[in-house]
């Protein structure tokens with residue numbers, strides 16, 4: 286069944302649960318408690334709290350419990366060797382949920398590489414032996430399988446990890462910056478400029494014609510047979526609706542009039558917010574740009590079913606809003622495609 290507007294999931298820590306919170310990476314249930322970030326002692330205080338759990342993020346990878354559907358969150362006492370203010374790692378206060386505070390620690394390097402036999406000899410409570418033993422996965426691969434709390438924690442932590450890694454210098458003078466506000470701000474050491482995490486708006490759209498067909502495209506960088514909805518970044522000085530019409534026209538030559546917002550979800554690879562739309566096509570002739578898009582086709586539901594069965598088409602991965610948009614149009618669950626690193 287169409288899943289985008291299904292608001293029936295449980296497990297919320299926040300009181301409000303609207304109808305569009307069930308996209309895999311849009312399940313915001315953790316109270317970010319942003320008012321606490323200004324306290325300079327917050328990270329040390331939360332680290333010392335026996336209720337606290339810590340999410341370790343290493344180069345965008347997440348530690349997974351054995352079933353692969355839960356994060357391997359650790360009490361601070363079970364991450365010996367890691368502590369806020371020591372060793373240069375960035376710490377982030379993610380918020381609280383069910384009376385429990387959550388931290389993330391963003392590591393550029395692990396003390397012991399995953400799978401290293403040398404590290405397995407530890408007792409399990411030092412970060413080196415743990416990091417060697419634990420299974421690591423990427424958010425785009427496992428986000429849909431995680432529960433609400435874990436998906437929320439992981440999405441925020443990965444987004445901030447990408448931002449910290451890409452913004453080591455002041456946007457004004459180029460001097461080094463350092464984290465403040467419990468990991469939510471970076472401040473320049475020279476002139477005090479504050480840099481805040483950025484999110485890039487991107488539109489993604491299920492374009493349909495008067496015959497009820499959907500327009501799916503193949504990107505130049507994608508693996509063979511992958512087809513998905515069109516998408517693109519919003520340009521400066523442009524509305525979301527204009528961006529939808531421009532991207533569709535540029536990449537396929539198809540013209541769109543009516544544009545309807547559906548839902549959004551963060552896509553922190555590295556910093557996108559995907560804004561999902563439906564678009565109504567007024568033309569159907571396809572002329573791809575040959576650069577970003579090398580093929581685009583109209584599909585009826587029967588044609589898409591047949592192409593999937595024949596292996597001629599692979600859809601996007603389950604974590605994506607693209608698959609949710611396609612399934613909403615189709616009216617049923619469809620087989621998700623693999624998650625290649627290039628997408």
Ligand SMILES: [Zn+2]
Pocket residue numbers: 455456457458459460473474475476477478
């Ligand atoms: Zn500066």
